[in-house]
Amino acid sequence: MVARTVLDDADIARALRRIAHEVVESRRGDGRIVFLGIPTRGTALAERVHALVEAIEPGSSTVGSLDITLYRDDLGRTPTRAPAPTRIPPEGVDDAIVVLVDDVLYSGRTVRAALDALADHGRPRAVRLAVLVDRGHRELPIRADFVGKNLPSATSERVRVRLLDVDGVEEVTIEP
Template sequence: MAYPSAARSSPPRQPSVKVILTSADVQRVVDRIAHQILEKTQGAADTVLLGIPTRGAPLARRLADRISAFENIAVPVGVLDITLYRDDLRRHATRAVGPTQLPSGGIDGMRVVLVDDVLFSGRTVRAALDALGDLGRPASVQLAVLVDRGHRQLPIRADYVGKNIPTALAESVKVTLAETDGADEVRLYGETPR
């Protein structure tokens, strides 16, 4: 007697991984953004770099180091924790509040360059702008990102972009840095087509 064959389920899709930026590429991109900041800010005059944790903070320090190497200018660097300003706190597990560390001169009257690793929906930047409003009154605010992957939900754009990566919504971009992850790399994760 023959039994009907059981319906075979297809195996789960395995994520595809593509390296977008190698360690050497990340260094070149940081150098290029540092040069662009110098050009667009007339030598980084009255400029403060504020990194958004987690990976924006070491990127801000790297940019300041490169600006110093190129022009012998010490650009103040700080860290801007945005945890309490996020609009998704109710949806996600509790997050630990990190330290906000402003440069000793503060941000009032300064050009603040927010630094982050990936620009996606724009909601992180909106939260950073709200946090800045509670800390002082900068003369202007600019945005520097290592990667812009598109899919904005808010009218926000970066002034300095290391790499534009057109992505699908189902894909994700993962930035790793030596300071936080042990190595510099940018990868694009997606699903392997069936």
């Protein structure tokens, strides 16, 4: 069976615009927003959403990345991973509304690791989660606040996000 495309470049752009508007609306003008992308594709998505939010409300947000490699609970079962850089904006995360950004929400374990990593960098006022795709099958009680697309899938399937700035192509596919 061949992979099927479920989101193309226009769909992804539309989903990110919707997420940006939802973030602005949820903020209600209260507090600064720090977008922290979870490498690799979450960082690229965080930068895009940040740019969209800045177009709506200039100066309201900053962007960075949060490496979670050493906080994962599956380090012993997965191939060696090279840590990606963590970039926290100069003003930090204390008292900010932090929006963690990732490409796919699946079991919730990546988000749990991100919360642990974030705690080492300060104490945000609130933490929100934005994902391009929520495919269900949670193993932990975690839910996204901002979702580009809910995409029910079988556990045997693989949801693959590919972004132009990372992979040279812009699409979300489901592979058997």
